[in-house]
Amino acid sequence: MDKMPDRNLAKYLSQLGVVKTDGVYEAFSHVRREDFLPKNVKDYAYLDSALSIGYGQTNSQPYTVAFMLELLEVERGQKVLDVGSGSGWTTALLANLVGKKGNVIGVEVVPELVSLGSENLSKYNFSWAHIEEAGDIFGWPEKAPYDRILVSASAKEIPKALINQLAKNGIMVIPVRESIWRIIKTNGKIEKEEYPGFLFVPLV
DSSP states (O other): OOBOTTSOHHHHHHHHTOOOSHHHHHHHHHSOGGGGSOGGGGGGTTBSSOEEEETTEEEOOHHHHHHHHHHHTOOTTOEEEEESOTTSHHHHHHHHHHOTTOEEEEEESOHHHHHHHHHHHTTSOOTTEEEEEOOSSSSOGGGOOEEEEEEOSBBSSOOHHHHHTEEEEEEEEEEETTEEEEEEEETTEEEEEEEEOOOOOBOO
């Protein structure tokens, strides 16, 4: 469990080699993790570890979030779905990445976290991002397709419902059991890349 010596997540993650692009560096510089944590764990915002946000959910380890965002290759102006938005941190990071011409929809199954995440997100002027309470179908099909989909909890298998919501030439990054998978939809074909060795709370 490493602590950032100068409270600079972007610099720390860049030095580790996990942050590689200017966009992800800028997102971690602008969006402060402590703004998305409950009071009892705010002092631990600069530990490189997952932190409890209540209701059996966590704010993911910064290293893991950065790794997933780099795999996602988010571009300005894209429409992005954030499944399992939790405290709103990943939704805000994605909003920073897509910019004002983009759109980010966070989806969360726990009603209390929908409220918490929305409140946290309101600390930033990201009018193009918001959080919805999840329905019976994974994701948010009424606004599909999405250029990018990020999932922040571990599924037992890759949900077909989310693949169906992915745009042509879209990318989804999702934990499945103890691996992170990158799913790329190219000309109707699905390509899959596996990156093992990660732990997440289960997707519900």
